[in-house]
Amino acid sequence: MKSLAQETAVLDNALTYAKNYIEGLANSKVNASATLDELRARFLSALPEDGTDACEVIDQLVKDASDGIVGSAGGRFFAYVIGGALPASVAADWLTSVWDQNAAMHASSPAEGVIEEVCGAWLKDVLHLPASASFALTTGSQMAHVVALAAARHALLARVGWDVEKRGLRGAPEVRILTSDQYHGSLERALRILGLGRDALVRLESNEQGKLPFDLLQATLDQKPDVLTVVVLQAGDLNTGVFDNYRELIALAHSRHAWVHIDGAFGLWTAASDVHRYLVEGIDDADSWVTDGHKWLNVPYDCGYVFVADRDAHFGSVSHKESYLARVDSARDPIDWNAEWSRRGRSVATYAALKQLGRSGVADLINRTCRFAGQLVDRIGALDGGEVVWRSEINQGLVRFLDPRPGAGSADHDARTDAVISAVTASGEAFFGGTTWRGQRCMRISVCNWRTTSDDVERTVAAVAQAISSCRG
Ligand SMILES: Cc1ncc(COP(=O)(O)O)c(C=O)c1O
Known part of the structure; x- marks a missing residue:
């Protein structure tokens, strides 16, 4: 980079591309059209011997990547559980890159350290969690599980005089994890990473409503009253x-x-919404909690949060001291609460998102997306051949599509459901994912994006109707 003008020119260049992308989102296709082979053919090459002008790097990058970008930032993407990114949080995230702080310590990033303290307080406030809980910002819920369960492991083993940070787990007393069979796979992976192992997980059969039954949990706890236990609830x-x-x-x-x-x-x-808070009633009595910023709060990837009621267990399991790390008395150093050392100032985008929305804006985002999910489930389920499999009280739901041929069986309905999902996604009008739930293929409906509007709902229902008729033809 030869001059300051050239350095800022590349940022102007990126800004123009970013604005064009955002302005085009409402009418661009939601699916990526480039194939794997095409993308590899464009990107895979030997490491260049010589450098390239920064603006040219960005021009080429956008040219090569554009049709390989899925429109999950837009309002008609309903697969997985993927949020969008609020304008203030995107801008704050850009500045985080420009400032390029190492947010591991207050000393290396004083402002970001304080912003993180504020985020912790605001998040606990809006989520109705105990103000005294410790917290950390992680890459997502996966790593938030790792941090929370490291704290749990520390506390449970300390009770029986086992210092797990010093002695590890070899020869340690057993720790088991009880949860419903509906648990998310990231839990299992956290147990693998922590050395507790997959076998420590006891899967309890959920009831008809998909909840962990009280009697079964009670019987399982009482079968082995002396085993150290973590109960994971969803x-x-x-x-x-x-x-x-x-x-x-x-x-x-x-x-x-x-x-x-x-x-x-x-x-x-849902704790942030007066309408839905009843669903998490009593949840503040737990010992640790994880959630994401990059899902429903609409903070750019990657951003998750962990909260722990027992601050000492949290600190004891991940804190770290080194003589070369400058400490400022009374400052909170993120390195003491995360599994990371050097790290991005992840709090800045969260701060901006919460500030842009305010308490009422967060509640409105939750209520609105739940409403749209309900409308999508009802209206798609009412289409010819559509069937509602699960209409939830929040922003998730399941539908499927029945094969109308006489004598069609469950395998045919599964095939029809997958075919409709593929046809809608191929149309580029909307994007859905599939899942196998209680033995049958379903289309998942997940609404997490602040951008989704009623017009998006209309367009999506029309696109699904069109996909159903194209599958019939
Ligand atoms: C219920 C649940 N838990 C944990 C995770 C993992 O979260 P992340 O992808 O942020 O690591 C997910 C991801 O979708 C999830 O849905």
Whole structure:
């Protein structure tokens, strides 16, 4: 880079591309049209010997990547659980890159350190979690589980005099994890990473409503009263949006001295809405909670949050001291609460999102997206051959598509459902994912994006109707 003018020119260049992208979102195709081979052919090459002008790098990057970008930033993307990104949080995220702070310590990023403290307080406030809980900002709920369960492991083993940070797990007393069979796979992966292992996970059969049954949890806890136990409850099942009964399950688990961890990757955000808060009633009695910024809060990737009631257990499991790390008395150093060392100032985008929305804006986002999800489930389910499989109280739902041929069986309905999902997605009008739930193929409907409007709902229903007729033809 030869001059300051050239350095800022590349930012202007990126800004123009970004604006064009955003302005085109409402009418561009939601699916990526480039094939894997095409993308590889464009990007895979030997490392260049010589450099390239920065503006040219960006021009080429946009040219090569554009049709390989999925429109998940737009309002008609309903697959997985993927949020958009609020304008203030995108801009704040850009500035985070320009400032390029190492947010590991207050000393290396004073402003970002304080912004993170504010985010912790605001998040606990808006999510109705105990103000005294410790917190950390992670890459997502996956790593938030790792941090929370490291704290749980620390606390449970400390009770029996086992210092897990010093001695590790070899020869350690058993720790088991009880959860419903509807748990998210990131839980299992956290157990693998922490050395607790997949076998530590006891899957309890959920009831008809998809919840962890009280009696089954009680019987399982009482079968092995002396084993150190973590009970994991769900706040918003990925397929059905179901919530466990926190008040009674947490009281039960605590009466048996278990640690209660909440997977609330998206569902914890219902606490921010007066309309939906009843779903998480009593959840603040748990010991640790995880949720994401990059899902329902609409913060750019990657951003998750973890909260732990026992601050000492949290600090004891991940904090780290080194003589070369400058400490400022009374400052909160993120390195003491995360599994990361050097890190991005992830709090800046979260701060901007919460400030842009305010308490009422967060509530409105939650209420609006839940309403749109309900409309999509009802209206798609009412289309010819459509069937509602699960209409949740929140922003998730399941539908499927029946094969109209006489004598069609479940395999035919599964095939028809997959065919309709593929046809809608190929149309570029809307984007959905599939899932196998209770043995049958379904189309998942997940509405997490602040951009989704009623017009998007109309266009999506029309696109699904069109896909159904094209599959019939
Ligand atoms: C219920 C649940 N828990 C955990 C995760 C993992 O979250 P992340 O992708 O932010 O790591 C997901 C992701 O969709 C989820 O739906």
